[in-house]
Amino acid sequence: MIEFSSVDFEHPNGVMALRGINLQIRTGEVTAIVGENGAGKTTLVKHTNGLLKPTHGKVSVFGVDTRKESVAHLSKRIGVIFQNPDHQLFSDSVENEIKFALTNFGFQEDVIANRLNWALNFFDLEKYRSTSPMLLSGGEKKRLCIASVLAWDPDVTILDEPTVGQDFVQKERLMNMIQMLVSQGKTVVIVSHDIEFIWPLQPRVVVMAGGKILADGRAEDIFRNEEILRKARLIKPQLLDLADGLRVKPAGAFPNVYDAKRWLIHRLKSE
Amino acid sequence: MQWIAQGFIFRHTASPYHQLDPRVKLLIAVELFTLALLVGSLLEVAVALSGVFVIAGVSKILRRMSRTLTYTLIFAGMIFGINLLVGYPLIDSMVIAVRFIAIVGSTSVFFLTTPPDELELVMKWFRLPRDLIFAFVTAVRFVPVLMMDALQIMDAQKSRGLELQKGNIFSRFRRFIPILIPLIVDAVIRSGELAEAMESRAYGAVKNPTSIYVLCVKRRDTFATVLSITLMVPAIYLFLSVI
Incomplete structure (x- = not known):
């Protein structure tokens, strides 16, 4: 469990990025952190693995105060996948890129081999095993970044703007991967502007603005609240907007956007 | 940092x-x-x-x-x-x-x-070649950009278990390879994109381009x-x- 208690964070240039954050992210939960640019979303997630330490207040991860632990130690349980793949790929092959973190964390050779094979197969990267990561396409690079983090099987996966620059197929793959993590009981945190991507997952939504938490609740409640959406400069998901426009209320979580669409079409036909 | x-x-x-x-x-x-x-x-x-x-x-x-x-x-x-x-x-x-x-x-x-804009005007006043001015001013502009990139790369690698503060001076230097390679690759990609963007906006189309600002002594x-x-x-x- 990740717990933020009255967390303030001031950047070295004097800008207050977080103000009085109180937040609990529970095990097995899918949480989406949304908000406009500069709302403090990335700053918030960088506190979870100790990359940033709070100026005031406390962040505890599985009971450990992040100020008292190294980033490497915290990262073993908290896997952060950053937005720009070009900011982390450096190895001469896809295989070595995935192995990088596994060797840093000191896994045994047989475990490394198993995890490597799982990651290459699951993310459809086996055919690029010996290829330089620099030669991959944008979507493949993103997949490699995610594979290199999920390879060490962290308890919490944090995805910072995962859909930026991704086409429809890649987004679908991402969605499937998140659903797989959820089915394994893992905690997933998504930082994104992409409401259409978040909506089908029906996560808990934390809305941020000006370094503060503006709202925290179920996706359906948050995305229906016009005032919160306006303050956070967000727009309602198209499907919800359409459903509301037709006075139809979606029931429960949809496994994906297509099921939601099919459900809506079915309701429309039946009415 | x-x-x-x-x-x-x-x-x-x-x-x-x-x-x-x-x-x-x-x-x-x-x-x-x-x-x-x-x-x-x-x-x-x-x-x-x-x-x-x-x-x-x-x-x-x-x-x-x-x-x-x-x-x-x-x-x-x-x-x-x-x-x-x-x-x-x-x-x-x-x-x-x-x-x-x-x-x-x-x-x-x-x-x-x-500011880099004024630096460009001074170099123009000295009648230095335009390409040299552009290269110099761009390099000055890129220093903070590269430093911020380096910080982001360090965050990404530290999140994958890289410990930069561990070991003797030689092993610490070796640990900077995962920082330096993405930084250099990113800089090369960025410079290529910048060159294309500049050419797309008619850089080099005329020999003596006009200037918006003119230096004047007050x-x-x-x-x-x-x-x-x-x-x-x-x-x-x-x-x-x-x-």
Whole structure:
């Protein structure tokens, strides 16, 4: 469990990025952190693995105060996948890129081999095993970044703007991967502007603005609240907007956007 | 690290020094640089250094300059230590080390008070080749960008278990490879994209492109020039006569 208690964070240039954050992210939960640019979303997630330490207040991860632990130690349980793949790929092959973190964390050779094979197969990267990561396409690079983090099987996966620059197929793959993590009981945190991507997952939504938490609740409640959406400069998901426009209320979580669409079409036909 | 990186980002500050013509700021920087080069005693080095800090104070950049001078202080410490080790007297070693700070400080004052646009105008005024000006100004603009990129890369690699502070100096150097490679690759990609973007916006289409801004000397520039020459030239002459 990740717990933020009255967390303030001031950047070295004097800008207050977080103000009085109180937040609990529970095990097995899918949480989406949304908000406009500069709302403090990335700053918030960088506190979870100790990359940033709070100026005031406390962040505890599985009971450990992040100020008292190294980033490497915290990262073993908290896997952060950053937005720009070009900011982390450096190895001469896809295989070595995935192995990088596994060797840093000191896994045994047989475990490394198993995890490597799982990651290459699951993310459809086996055919690029010996290829330089620099030669991959944008979507493949993103997949490699995610594979290199999920390879060490962290308890919490944090995805910072995962859909930026991704086409429809890649987004679908991402969605499937998140659903797989959820089915394994893992905690997933998504930082994104992409409401259409978040909506089908029906996560808990934390809305941020000006370094503060503006709202925290179920996706359906948050995305229906016009005032919160306006303050956070967000727009309602198209499907919800359409459903509301037709006075139809979606029931429960949809496994994906297509099921939601099919459900809506079915309701429309039946009415 | 981020604290230092912020120091390299140019910020407009409401100070009389920032409003001066960039050629005047360059003249003052050259005078301070020359003064710092010529110092030979503790008193002289104190004069040169105080000149740098007085101008930094007037320009309201003292805090930012302290960030950019962080690494300079480390190098100055190394210079001091090496000079002592090779047998220079304590005072001479101190003078050499502090002179280094004064030299770097004099150039810092110029770059922290002159935006890249004004730098470009000064270089144009010197009739330097356009491509050279563009390359130089772009390099200046990219310093803070690359530093911020480096910080992001460090965050990404630390999140994958890389420990930069562990081990001896050689293993620490080796641990910087995962930082340096993405940084260089990213810089190369970015420069390629920049070149394409510039060509797409007609860079090099005409031999003598027009300029939006034109440098013009105002009364305050004349006053600053006269004041700096009145103060600095006798000081430089005095320092030279001692040598």
